[in-house]
Amino acid sequence: MKVIDVSWPISRATTGYKDRAVVKFDEIKNFLRDGVRETNINLSAHTGTHIDAPSHFLRDGKTIDQIDLSRFIGRCKVLDLTDVGEQITRNCLANYEGEINEGDIVLLKTNNSTKIATDKFSPHFVYLEFTGAEYLKEKKIKAVGIDYLGMERSQSGHPTHTTLMHADIGIIEGLRLRSVKKGSYFFVCLPLYTIGIEAAPARAVLISDNM
């Protein structure tokens, strides 16, 4: 069994969306004084690798605890879109017509994956444009993931998110896919089991070989 970690490291220096400061680690006990270490963590629900639940953008949308976890576990296709400039459109994805099947989890590997995890926020990241989201909805995939802290960028009305959310397609942001080759994998992305909120930080891995 081989495990590939595709998660964004979380530290005080982690890139924040639009450079908002998002992570604090507060030392509660330290080894020299207390003989034990204990830390409190303060972070945005949208820090690093995370899942956006529908309630992020939809008035009556589900919260993280209301989403079926199996949406983020299963057969996955990593698409190589590193030649895309800024927008992943319907046409970009149509190149993979035969490879995307109903029930797949689709991971979009782009040039975003070359960024360092503690870089300044990059407003010109590659994003899933609205027509690309519509295409994935038509393909009836389970979830889609991208390798930056956002998937939408600044489209008016958040049409990428709302299209995916209305179609009950899971949204994973903040993956790290630099070392991952395109192809098929078994994917597991587990968000913290937070109750009643619109997103949760998550850890994501690709697993190959037999269980």
Place this chain on the structure above:
Amino acid sequence: MKVIDVSWPISRATTGYKDRAVVKFDEIKNFLRDGVRETNINLSAHTGTHIDAPSHFLRDGKTIDQIDLSRFIGRCKVLDLTDVGEQITRNCLANYEGEINEGDIVLLKTNNSTKIATDKFSPHFVYLEFTGAEYLKEKKIKAVGIDYLGMERSQSGHPTHTTLMHADIGIIEGLRLRSVKKGSYFFVCLPLYTIGIEAAPARAVLISDNM
């Protein structure tokens, strides 16, 4: 594929270890005012389901990011120890002699799993006594999990933790196993990818059937 969530729900009401208040959700944006919801999360690294890294109790122990994730992914045995009063000793585990194999992840299902996730902290939880930890070390398991917020209780010098940590056996606390039958499963427990600290909140699932 069937996914069984064995994680402790995280909310403002979540039971804290020794009743310390551990979880805050701060609303940064709300739907009525901002057209979007955004939350900051403040929690102890030891909230709910979590992994203790060796640096929790060992001076030069590894932090969460230094642990091999595959330790928390793989074949797992759920042992039914619901008839144990307070201490899981070597003798309790010896009843499962033939069932625990090298490389297993062992989950200890006890009466702790009947507690409600928001109850007051229960100081008399069932715990893994030192001789039980030594037994698991001899069996060369990969990781051990228990269904309460601690595994050690109040043994002087933390011998359960330090025995497991020196043997490089992963430690998972805060599982919820009430609905899980004893037996073999495929287990995935993914802690947040925090850098440089002694523990991390995690989500854990059992997966059955084929990948």
